Amino acid sequence: MLPLRLQPSDRRLGETLQQLGRDLRTVFDGWRGRPAAPFTLRDARAGGRPAPAPGPDLGAREVEVVERIQECADAVTLVLADPRGGAFEYAPGAFFTLLLEEGGEELRRAYSASSIAGRVDRLALTIKRVDGGRVSTYLNDQVKVGDRLRLLGPSGAFTITPEAAAARRLVLIGGGSGITPLMAMIRTLLEVEAATELALIYGSRAPSAIIFGEALAELAARHAGRLHLRLVVDDAEGEAAWPGGIGRLDREGLGRELAALPWPKEQVDGFYVCGPEPMIEAARALLRDLEVPEERRHEERFTAPQRRAQAPTRARAAAPVKIRRRGQAEAATVIVGPGATLLEGARAAGQALPFSCAMGGCGACKVKVIAGEVAMDEPNCLSAEERAAGYALTCCGAPVGPCEIEVA
Amino acid sequence: MDIARLTNLLPQRLRSQVDAYFEAVSVLAEIRDPKVLRSLGPSGLRGLILHRGKQGVPTKIQATHRAHFDWTYPADNAEMAELYRRAKQGQWDADTALDWSTDVDPLNPEVPLLPASFVDFDDLANRGIRLSGADQQRFLYAITAWMLSQFLHGEQGALFAAAQVTEAVQFFDGKLYGATQVMDEGRHVEVFSRYLDDKLGRLYQINDNLYVIIDALMSDGRWDMKFLGMQIMVEGLALGAFGTLYRQTSEPLLKSLLRNVIQDEARHVHYGVLALREHITKELSERERQERENWAFEVALLMRNRFMAYEVYEEWFEGTISRATWREIVTSLPGMREFRQVMFSRLVPNLRAIGLLSPRILPHYDRVGLLQYMDGAAADELTAEGMLADLDRAA
Numbered sequence: 001m002l003p004l005r006l007q008p009s010d011r012r013l014g015e016t017l018q019q020l021g022r023d024l025r026t027v028f029d030g031w032r033g034r035p036a037a038p039f040t041l042r043d044a045r046a047g048g049r050p051a052p053a054p055g056p057d058l059g060a061r062e063v064e065v066v067e068r069i070q071e072c073a074d075a076v077t078l079v080l081a082d083p084r085g086g087a088f089e090y091a092p093g094a095f096f097t098l099l100l101e102e103g104g105e106e107l108r109r110a111y112s113a114s115s116i117a118g119r120v121d122r123l124a125l126t127i128k129r130v131d132g133g134r135v136s137t138y139l140n141d142q143v144k145v146g147d148r149l150r151l152l153g154p155s156g157a158f159t160i161t162p163e164a165a166a167a168r169r170l171v172l173i174g175g176g177s178g179i180t181p182l183m184a185m186i187r188t189l190l191e192v193e194a195a196t197e198l199a200l201i202y203g204s205r206a207p208s209a210i211i212f213g214e215a216l217a218e219l220a221a222r223h224a225g226r227l228h229l230r231l232v233v234d235d236a237e238g239e240a241a242w243p244g245g246i247g248r249l250d251r252e253g254l255g256r257e258l259a260a261l262p263w264p265k266e267q268v269d270g271f272y273v274c275g276p277e278p279m280i281e282a283a284r285a286l287l288r289d290l291e292v293p294e295e296r297r298h299e300e301r302f303t304a305p306q307r308r309a310q311a312p313t314r315a316r317a318a319a320p321v322k323i324r325r326r327g328q329a330e331a332a333t334v335i336v337g338p339g340a341t342l343l344e345g346a347r348a349a350g351q352a353l354p355f356s357c358a359m360g361g362c363g364a365c366k367v368k369v370i371a372g373e374v375a376m377d378e379p380n381c382l383s384a385e386e387r388a389a390g391y392a393l394t395c396c397g398a399p400v401g402p403c404e405i406e407v408a
Numbered sequence: 409m410d411i412a413r414l415t416n417l418l419p420q421r422l423r424s425q426v427d428a429y430f431e432a433v434s435v436l437a438e439i440r441d442p443k444v445l446r447s448l449g450p451s452g453l454r455g456l457i458l459h460r461g462k463q464g465v466p467t468k469i470q471a472t473h474r475a476h477f478d479w480t481y482p483a484d485n486a487e488m489a490e491l492y493r494r495a496k497q498g499q500w501d502a503d504t505a506l507d508w509s510t511d512v513d514p515l516n517p518e519v520p521l522l523p524a525s526f527v528d529f530d531d532l533a534n535r536g537i538r539l540s541g542a543d544q545q546r547f548l549y550a551i552t553a554w555m556l557s558q559f560l561h562g563e564q565g566a567l568f569a570a571a572q573v574t575e576a577v578q579f580f581d582g583k584l585y586g587a588t589q590v591m592d593e594g595r596h597v598e599v600f601s602r603y604l605d606d607k608l609g610r611l612y613q614i615n616d617n618l619y620v621i622i623d624a625l626m627s628d629g630r631w632d633m634k635f636l637g638m639q640i641m642v643e644g645l646a647l648g649a650f651g652t653l654y655r656q657t658s659e660p661l662l663k664s665l666l667r668n669v670i671q672d673e674a675r676h677v678h679y680g681v682l683a684l685r686e687h688i689t690k691e692l693s694e695r696e697r698q699e700r701e702n703w704a705f706e707v708a709l710l711m712r713n714r715f716m717a718y719e720v721y722e723e724w725f726e727g728t729i730s731r732a733t734w735r736e737i738v739t740s741l742p743g744m745r746e747f748r749q750v751m752f753s754r755l756v757p758n759l760r761a762i763g764l765l766s767p768r769i770l771p772h773y774d775r776v777g778l779l780q781y782m783d784g785a786a787a788d789e790l791t792a793e794g795m796l797a798d799l800d801r802a803a
């Protein structure tokens with residue numbers, strides 16, 4: 001049989017079509033007020049290779065999907081690797097930000113690592129489908145092995161630093177997709193901390209919706225006595241022999257589970273809670289009632305500003321922003337263009353500002369607003385106290401007019 | 409039609425876009441010779457409308473010239489042989505000739521890349537743009553980086569054009585000389601990109617008008633058009649721009665870099681004059697000669713009127729002032745005025761020397777105020793030392 005080969009003329013046609021596509025996109029972008037960035041930053045240390053481009057591109061790294069694991073009907077694990085061979089380094093509980101383009105709009109979504117943490121070649125993100133969700137449905141239904149994605153991170157403060165000598169007792173409370181960071185903790189701590197014991201209380205809608213069911217059972221069997229599993233479902237779906245709990249993890253349900261823990265609460269070194277808002281609220285109230293001290297309570301919420309460009313004043317006009325750095329006399333002024341966040345504007349002007357998740361979820365980009373006003377996409381991770389003290393997030397904030405910020 | 413009145417009714421981003429298209433159309437509409445329009449038109453579309461140079465991927469331009477082989481290796485042009493000899497002597501190594509350890513702080517007002525007088529900040533303030541001291545410094549930094557970026561893009565064009573011209577030219581001595589120019593242009597790409605990477609840390613995108621000129625002469629199959637475009641027009645532009653920056657900068661590394669580059673470029677223009685003078689006065693029909701004469705005039709206008717540094721505008725003022733206001737600002741920048749002056753005082757005498765300033769075109773040059781440069785020295789009458797001495801004297 002003759003192998004199918006592209007004729008030179010076909011290839012020429014292909015190139016012409018690609019060029020036509022680029023031409024049309026360029027013209028279209030022009031009319032939408034999105035011309036190409038006027039310049040790129042150059043980094044001498046990179047041997048003159050272009051530094052991360054300015055503008056909306058925040059220097060995300062490109063990663064390749066090397067494996068897809070269907071965890072259950074509604075969740076998929078994407079295993080990612082760096083095509084150039086780089087490693088990922090993160091602590092259990094950390095999350096990464098995926099940057100996707102849809103219809104010319106950049107969407108940023110946070111996903112917690114579910115794989116074993118440390119310095120690793122492969123990173124697993126587990127994504128639960130949200131009905132009508134733009135990114136989660138795309139990742140569940142469309143992304144194939146071999147596709148490339150853009151990634152920022154790791155970020156977040158919901159992390160544990162593993163220590164081989166530590167002997168801790170930790171209670172992990174998860175609901176739905178909130179299991180992902182807890183899974184990284186379980187995988188890592190069971191491996192690294194030989195004397196640590198974990199108890200997981202994990203709520204799901206039904207047995208078929210449990211993410212990591214098999215992997216958890218396997219881990220519990222392998223590390224006998226060190227992982228106490230308690231799976232709770234709203235509805236056992238007629239499984240007569242369902243071995244776990246039944247009912248919602250609300251104040252009552254969760255209270256029951258906490259009372260049944262293998263250890264007294266005083267012996268628990270930390271409670272880690274991640275799941276839907278009502279579950280987090282319930283856990284917070286219960287743990288407060290149990291007088292668990294603040295420093296032993298940790299929570300992560302999966303809500304963050306989802307719709308970009310929602311800050312009411314984003315996009316109207318360019319505004320000059322003075323950037324003051326603590327301990328430096330001279331302030332730099334950058335012009336933040338229409339439609340850009342403070343972070344994007346500063347980067348485009350060659351001013352490095354700290355950031356991590358770029359989607360309002362981690363607080364790494366917090367700055368103090370000294371003069372003027374910064375409007376932010378909501379909700380975001382700033383606490384009421386931080387707002388009151390005049391802090392703002394540059395990654396999801398835009399200047400309302402001329403303003404001045406201070407970077408720590 | 410009053411474009412400003414029309415566009416004022418539109419939202420900001422549309423306003424900029426309409427202005428840009430209107431400008432593109434008027435560039436092409438001003439071209440009177442249909443042959444010239446046919447040769448520049450497609451390039452105009454690719455550069456001004458499709459922004460081919462800014463699409464973020466390498467640009468492919470089809471070359472259509474024919475290589476001219478001669479298996480008898482004649483010694484056919486003594487003046488070119490002499491240029492070849494000088495060019496071999498004049499080679500330099502950027503690693504050792506320049507002090508790359510120089511610490512360049514683009515925002516240090518003590519050693520400015522450009523003096524504040526390059527921009528008339530009072531005039532800017534009168535137009536409502538008040539910049540603080542630090543911002544003035546940053547603005548001058550942006551302008552310098554923009555200029556050097558355009559030099560670099562121009563040098564890439566020069567590198568490829570020099571290689572094509574070396575293939576196409578019919579003088580064998582010209583081919584040997586051409587090999588040195590290819591090396592020169594390669595070195596220019598090296599030094600400008602190294603300076604931008606190591607010292608200024610940014611690279612501006614290619615200006616659309618510069619793209620149009622490069623695109624036009626890369627895709628034109630006629631070797632003498634390539635020559636005219638590259639060796640006379642773009643090299644003339646480069647000499648004007650290098651000379652201005654050389655004269656004005658206080659940054660020692662940049663100054664010595666430009667000094668070295670200017671010495672090379674003086675040879676390049678000289679070669680262009682030698683090769684074209686013969687060809688245009690002896691080989692071409694009068695109609696062909698007129699077409700080149702018109703082409704050179706249109707490109708000269710493009711260079712005089714159109715290098716508006718919109719890339720800097722987009723960075724600094726998009727959304728604050730209109731493109732029309734920005735054009736007025738750029739046109740009246742004292743530094744840009746000097747640049748035009750230096751450029752045309754080199755270019756016009758060269759056009760005269762190669763026979764492209766016949767009495768029929770003079771009224772047009774006169775109309776746009778370029779006739780005053782008629783009496784300067786052409787490149788073949790001028791040495792690099794003489795050129796640099798002129799600049800040093802003016803400094």
Ligand SMILES: Cc1cc2nc3c(=O)[nH]c(=O)nc-3n(C[C@H](O)[C@H](O)[C@H](O)COP(=O)(O)OP(=O)(O)OC[C@H]3O[C@@H](n4cnc5c(N)ncnc54)[C@H](O)[C@@H]3O)c2cc1C
Nearest residue numbers: 109110111112127128133134135136177180302303304306
């Ligand atoms: C720090 C952090 C870590 C996260 N880690 C993970 C993770 O490991 N795995 C994972 O699957 N998701 C995780 N998320 C949630 C994820 O970032 C997205 O919010 C989620 O995938 C929905 O995005 P979408 O584009 O599909 O939905 P969108 O198109 O943005 O929203 C569609 C609809 O769903 C609602 N919605 C948005 N987010 C959620 C949600 N989380 N739950 C229920 N309804 C929602 C919206 O209000 C809207 O009505 C994390 C979020 C944060 C802030």
Ligand code: FES
Nearest residue numbers: 356358362363395
């Ligand atoms: S970078 Fe994470 S909140 Fe802004």
Ligand SMILES: [Fe+2]
Nearest residue numbers: 563566593596
């Ligand atoms: Fe050159």
Ligand SMILES: [Fe+2]
Nearest residue numbers: 566643673676
């Ligand atoms: Fe040259």
